[in-house]
Amino acid sequence: MPAFADVFAQRLEALEAQQLRRSLVETTRTENVILQRGGKSYLSFSCNNYLGLAQDTRVIAAAQNALADYGVGSGASRLVTGQHPLHRTLEARLAEHQGSDAALLFGSGYLANLGVITALMGPEDLILLDRLSHACLLDGARMSEATWLRFKHNDPADALRLLKKHRARHRHCLIITETVFSMDGDRAPLARLRALADAHDAWLMADDAHGLYARLSARSGEKPDIVSGTLSKSLASYGGYVCAKPSVTDYLATSARSFMFTTALPATVLAATLAALDIAEAEPDRAARALTHAQRFCTALGLPTAHSQIVPLLFGDAALALAAMQQLEQEGLLVTAIRPPTVPKGTSRLRVSFSAAHTEAHVDRLIAAIRPLIIHDMRRHYA
Numbered sequence: 001m002p003a004f005a006d007v008f009a010q011r012l013e014a015l016e017a018q019q020l021r022r023s024l025v026e027t028t029r030t031e032n033v034i035l036q037r038g039g040k041s042y043l044s045f046s047c048n049n050y051l052g053l054a055q056d057t058r059v060i061a062a063a064q065n066a067l068a069d070y071g072v073g074s075g076a077s078r079l080v081t082g083q084h085p086l087h088r089t090l091e092a093r094l095a096e097h098q099g100s101d102a103a104l105l106f107g108s109g110y111l112a113n114l115g116v117i118t119a120l121m122g123p124e125d126l127i128l129l130d131r132l133s134h135a136c137l138l139d140g141a142r143m144s145e146a147t148w149l150r151f152k153h154n155d156p157a158d159a160l161r162l163l164k165k166h167r168a169r170h171r172h173c174l175i176i177t178e179t180v181f182s183m184d185g186d187r188a189p190l191a192r193l194r195a196l197a198d199a200h201d202a203w204l205m206a207d208d209a210h211g212l213y214a215r216l217s218a219r220s221g222e223k224p225d226i227v228s229g230t231l232s233k234s235l236a237s238y239g240g241y242v243c244a245k246p247s248v249t250d251y252l253a254t255s256a257r258s259f260m261f262t263t264a265l266p267a268t269v270l271a272a273t274l275a276a277l278d279i280a281e282a283e284p285d286r287a288a289r290a291l292t293h294a295q296r297f298c299t300a301l302g303l304p305t306a307h308s309q310i311v312p313l314l315f316g317d318a319a320l321a322l323a324a325m326q327q328l329e330q331e332g333l334l335v336t337a338i339r340p341p342t343v344p345k346g347t348s349r350l351r352v353s354f355s356a357a358h359t360e361a362h363v364d365r366l367i368a369a370i371r372p373l374i375i376h377d378m379r380r381h382y383a
């Protein structure tokens, strides 16, 4: 038997041989989309800081004021030592933004999804997830001990097939999808999934982690029963939340283990998030700019129309995607290659994410650098 440390050294070598090893690189950030690594400066198209608020002086000032007033840490779980008033303030604002009646904050988006799925669903229940659902949605389904099955990506007909086959044998049923898919940038057919859920006595949950928080016109008729989200992408800070009816969020506060047994978000984070949400709603041109950049990029390169600020460039092979990433890196551009298990085998890609902090000149620079990297059979990956 190899020694303890050698077992994992061998596993790392095996991952390396398949181009699947990941590594951590020291990186600092001085501006929203400009990073420094190894003494070099890079223009990033990999950050989820979609609205360019992570370095916004108003958001920083809000965090600094809260820091001065309330200190650094929150000390314990909200159930143990009580909650800061800003928890309820932010929850009310998030619920209102999502057109929901109530919200509950969690330590991260990952913890929110784990918490809600494991608290609401159990061994007698059925969970149907979109095949491309984020890892934490899948982990929640697994940990819930419910029967879980995946339907074809954005395919309500396939979800219907599973409902017809399995729904009757289970107590409750939860259909899970994402408003905007994290690695593909496309959107779920929420109205059709809502109708499907209603027709089969199922609940609908949508993860809005990649939402842009611009004020939307009412989306009645396609409202999920549960919307989860993160504070760490468009809202520029850290944490997660779940929106639902008050009976659901109150139940989560007293039963979701990833809410109960972890320390509350600190006031600095709450204050920064509130400031970011105010700006996101008051300045909807930020969300519009991120989308316009994505659309211009796709048009220039003959790619399918962008449906969000996230654009996948599908290379298929992990080695090809990595080589493209390295080529761009030499030109001072950071576009991270995404490989299995983050995406299905054979769909390795560059994931390009656009931000309001990018300028048109930034996007032009990326277009010029990517044009020679487009492989001629790339289109076959776009069904």
Ligand SMILES: *Cc1c(COP(=O)(O)O)cnc(C)c1O
Residues within 6 Å of the ligand: 108, 109, 110, 111, 113, 134, 136, 178, 182, 207, 209, 210, 229, 230, 231, 232, 239, 240
């Ligand atoms: C990033 C992400 C999460 C996790 O959010 P964190 O706050 O980073 O833990 C959850 N779901 C989706 C779809 C994501 O992209």
